Amino acid sequence: MRVSVAVKYSHTLLTDLTTSSDTIIDATLGNGFDSLFLSKIVKSVYGFDIQKLAITNSKKTLSESNNVNIIFDSHENYKNYVTNYQGVIFNLGYLPTSDKTITTTSKVTINTLDSMIKDNIARFIILVVYPGHDEGMIESIDLLKYIKIITNYSVDVKTFSEDKKKPYVITLLKKDA
Numbered sequence: 001m002r003v004s005v006a007v008k009y010s011h012t013l014l015t016d017l018t019t020s021s022d023t024i025i026d027a028t029l030g031n032g033f034d035s036l037f038l039s040k041i042v043k044s045v046y047g048f049d050i051q052k053l054a055i056t057n058s059k060k061t062l063s064e065s066n067n068v069n070i071i072f073d074s075h076e077n078y079k080n081y082v083t084n085y086q087g088v089i090f091n092l093g094y095l096p097t098s099d100k101t102i103t104t105t106s107k108v109t110i111n112t113l114d115s116m117i118k119d120n121i122a123r124f125i126i127l128v129v130y131p132g133h134d135e136g137m138i139e140s141i142d143l144l145k146y147i148k149i150i151t152n153y154s155v156d157v158k159t160f161s162e163d164k165k166k167p168y169v170i171t172l173l174k175k176d177a
Contacts, residue, residue: 005160006128006167010089011037013171017124018042022086025122027075027112028104031096032058032068034089039065046082048075051102054095076112088122092139093130103135106142113146117172120152125172132165143170152176 014037018024022042026035029047035058038045045068049055055072062068071081075090090113094103109127116122131140147155153172160166 004128004167006158006169007034007091009158009160009169010034010091010126010128013124013126013169014038014087014089015041017126017173018087023082023084025075025078025082025085025088027078027088027090028092029058029070030054030091032061032070034091035068035070036061036065038089039068043067045069046071046078046085048073048078048081049095050074051095051098053098057095074108074112076108076115078112079115085121086123088116088125090125090127092128093133093136100133103133104139105135106139109139110142110146113143117150117153120174122172123174125153127170127172128167129170130167132167137165147172 018041023044024038024042026045026047029035029049035045035047047068048071055070058070092104094100116125129140130136153174156171159168
């Protein structure tokens with residue numbers, strides 16, 4: 001499996017920003033690799049996905065991880081499952097090697113992000129953004145507009161290429177953390 005520079009960078013951030021007592025939300029479970037990484041460094045993980053295939057794949061990936069809660073639901077409904085969390089990771093786009101028409105969307109992502117920012121609980125929120133497909137480009141443009149209005153988190157956008165279609169990372173750090 002090829003891991004993008006953006007994902008590697010997000011894992012470096014997760015290592016730096018988490019503690020062993022943290023509860024982290026993996027808003028986009030996918031094949032479970034972010035949750036697997038997190039399961040080794042934090043107390044608990046809540047991983048969300050709306051695709052049955054993602055849940056099945058994640059259960060295989062996470063079969064030996066007993067601190068990951070796999071949730072077959074949209075991250076938009078996170079409050080139904082977890083209210084105390086210290087950080088969030090989004091790995092946007094579509095499930096690799098699956099139906100590329102099923103993707104995260106800016107509306108749902110921004111609604112969830114807005115809710116989490118208003119909660120003012122998370123010390124950090126990390127988004128790995130994939131503008132290399134049509135919906136991903138729309139989501140990228142909308143997110144870059146949205147983050148300009150955030151006031152209670154500092155915002156960093158880290159690109160790894162001049163190619164506007166390559167993945168990049170948005171990091172939000174709580175200002176009073």
